Amino acid sequence: MMNSRKGTLPLLKELHKSGRRGPQVPVSGLEDRPVSDILPKEFLREEPLSMPELSEVEVVRHFVNLSNLNYGVDNGFYPLGSCTMKYNPKINEEVAAWFQDIHPALPENRVQSLLELLYILQQDLLEITGMDAITLQPAAGAHGELTSLLMAKAYFKDHGLLEKDTVIIPDSAHGTNPASATMAGFKVITVKSDEEGLVDLEQLKTLVNDHTAVFMLTNPNTLGKFEKNILGIAQLIHGVGGLMYCDGANLNGMLGWARPGDMGFDFVHLNLHKTFSTPHGGGGPGSGPVAVKKALEPFLPKPVLVKAEDGNGSYHWDYDRPRSIGKVRSNFGNILVALKALAYIKSLGGAGLREVGTMAVLNANYMRVAMEDTLPTAYPGLCKHEYVATAEEVKKRYGVKAQDIAKRLLDKGFHAPTMYFPLIVKEALMIEPTETETKENLDAFVQAIKEIVEEAATNPDVVLSAPHDTPVRRLDEVKANKELKVRW
């Protein structure tokens, strides 16, 4: 649990005492000769290695005490928009760990049961997305985007469509979309959002032409809105031979209710660490599988996991993929993360997955309506898994900004919403409760927001100088950038 300790801890380096040791190096039963008897001097280290020398108990206490300065989903409500911070079931961690001591070079015939699990996960994800083929290789959502765009590149090259050099992205999109498009060698064009917070269809029509390679769309979008013109948009893009890409970061908002494959998307990446409950680990590892329609299947990264059609139904990694873009990482993917997602899917089943989508949307709408009088939604009306509130009015009236409200929420025991995103909303607070939160928690959060806005009116200083009760208070980011102390 978070404690009221003030400040951070002494660094490991400061705990160093020459001659202290942690766990013993495993014994071999051999007499060890000096390294200089085995290797010539030119290969050997001369500069002394200066690592902190510590005992096991010191190391354990250091990191346990550090963990006490952190806040995770297991500590409390974490309504970080677009990040889907749902509860991470413990059973997933337990069963996945049973596969942690397997080497990836084990011959295929020795890992059939594991390959079967991965194959089942692939089939389940295809059913969930309405797609035809899939890779588990990408390490994270952004990696899935890059993989997809490189596949698009290969697809257009294969079709001799070299003029396809542009990716269109809404102004409400995650920053990864344009960054991935650039890495994949595409030009980026931005399309505006309309007054409802949806893609501006009229502007889109003027931007789409023979150069249009891919339209990257997050659906539901980052305002939590379902792009209700999706079928028309897909028709428009397909009309010029372009591809429809779904950023699946927000799949939780339609899980079990609608599928990217049924609304015109040609490919989609999933964030197993969002929709499928695998933990974020303080910033990874995630997992970003990419599911595609038939036309894109030849371009999937290799190897592709296939089931033999020879009757014995064995599984195997297929490297014989002449049109594949190649590997996007070493080995096969973040396998342990994939297994946690499979455990989650198997705990829920089809009906349970739909219930997740339902309750995620119910929770978001319940909070949206309850907050409307205090911090209004930037784009009113029904939302999916999240919504974006604006503190513009509070700022105008009391000089209290979205960031101040966020920091004050930390004092009240909550994680803050995503701030200042999407960029099109002034003083944005993007709120995603997820389906695993109780009504009591939602009510308590709304109450906290009300109290903070009241404080903004009566005692703004307490908000402006928040947080007060955290291990450290507001940090000097300018100094950090200027002085750049990034190591001891």
Next chain:
Amino acid sequence: MRYVPHTKEEIKAMLEAVGLRNVDELFSDIPTEALLKRHLQVEGGWDEEQLRAYFRKAASSIPDANSAVYFLGGGVYDHYVPSAVDKIIALPEFYTAYTPYQAEISQGTLQAMFEYQSLICELTGMEVANGSLYDGASAVAEAVLMAMRINGKRRVLVSECVHPDIIEVLRTYQLGQDFEILTLSQKEGVTDLSELEDLSNVSCLVMQNPNYYGFLENMNQASELIHKAGGLFVAAVDPLSLGVLKSPHEYGADVVVGEGQSLGNHMSYGGPHFGFFATKMDYIRYMPGRMAGQTVDVDGRVGYVLTLQTREQHIRREKATSNITSNHWLMALASAVYLSLMGGSFPELGQTILNRSTYLAQKLASVGYPLWHRQYFFKEFPIKARDAEAVQEALADSGYYVGPVIDEHTLLVAVTEKRTKEHMDKLIELMEGLR
């Protein structure tokens, strides 16, 4: 099993508060044509005991490192993972947190990241490190892209002796970028540096040490050659070897990257692991990925924040240094705990691994499995065999695993600090019996 806490009464009350009659109306903004008019055909709805039985059945039939003896290498190794490492990374405050966007309640992650960066710098001798990337191969690709950002040159030299996954991933990333890849060939198990002729407009040289075959490269010479040509030296290294092997700083590497699995991470059938990335202070603004920096709070207390975020996608969008967002932080955290526990023992650890691998290589040569080439190695070496796959398969039947197989007559053997004399003698006996 379900993880939603709502009671029927609550659902009713909440729908009423929103002004809806039923849950279907929550999805009325989705066009009818796009709505799924049936349940997903996904088997499930199991309790914890059913889940355990399902996964246990699958796990129990696989010869993992607890039931078999691994001499497997090729980039992933059966290294010792101290018990404390697993316990620390299983602390919920670490593993159920998101990226530390709210620094005031993320000091645990941020200080640990600062310490991780420091430990990687100490190990490699470099000046700065980021907070991790996905894996070793993608870290090399990012290093190459960074080199091109720094010097604007568009030709990249890569040794054929680097891990094949590295070359594959680099070629995949190349699809989106305009640059040329030139390879240096392998000669007697190491990189043929005499081939370096036309070095004009070369952005960087990528070498791996020990290389894919486990052999030690002449990193001094490689570094001199590329620097003379005005390019940057990208070194991919096994971090565990740096207790005994020359640090990249000593041979003048400009960017040091690598696969971090050997530092306290389980094999996990190939992932998740992490890639580390270190370089010189001069290049810090060109670096991809997140980084923690030290600063102070309004009361003057030392604290940590994500720094130089102006390089990153959420600020710079299409002009970012990389698209990377989530990295592999929890795996990097495992390595920070590992290095805190074992760092002081690194010279000893390197020494015992070197002694073990040398013992095994000599014994295997004496029973008819000579080294592929006479070269120096650290923990892994290639041996010759009449039929490499047959050897691998026959050993597997006895619960001993070697490989990967490089070609019909060559396979890799790796020795970690977990392999005892007893393991090795048994392997030698089994292999002698196969001849």
